[in-house]
Amino acid sequence: MTRTVVLGVIGSDAHVVGITILEQALSANGFDVVNLGVQSSQDEFVEAAAAHDAEAVLVSSLYGHAKQDCEGFHQRIADADLEDVTTYIGGNLAVGQDDFEETRQFFRELGFDRVFDSETDPEEAIEALRADLDMRSSEAERESQSLSA
Template identity: 30%
Template structure:
């Protein structure tokens, strides 16, 4: 993973659900959370088809891709879309994370972490401490990016 140079105004971050997830409040929360920390956010919305997500990220060249799931199918969607994003040379090193309700049970989400990392995600956030871990990840990541 390499880090793009951040502008003084923060990072360019894409937040999105995946094709099967129609939930939007999680994306609104993430967008506000990231914007309050000085980042620029493109929110692609709900039910984003794989090809639209890949094409937008390819063209936008974001500093970070954040995928969120609420419907319990995040693992299945993530395992499908991560290799598509990583297959694009311009996205192969872009930091990419996934979080939310990734399986039907909390245990499913926890166990999916290994598979999702192997598929191409840099980090997986699930469970009751996920926002705290995401906050710490974002702080570490932002500090590593040259201004």
């Protein structure tokens, strides 16, 4: 079963290299990738996730302003009835970021399932995504079995 993911760079950020590498790695690993490109709005991510029945949304940001760009993002996801979509964010997420664990905690509190720094290898993110999506599929299967019982 092919898994669809939406990938893009949020806000006014124009850094394309990271998502290009990630798109190639995801595609090579069997994912169907919808690449929004750079300078994508929150609404574009949400609309693409809904239109393509995506299982995950991967947000990239390298210019250090992701905190501002992602404020309210998960509310938009909830408003679109996409609460089951797995969300990841990665990159250089905060200007002057000294302690990445603080940054990770901030984005987890915003609602992101996983938070990666700019040094993360694409394979690490893909491994995490496979695990998260398989876990979610198993939960959905158990739920549907219990509903039919």
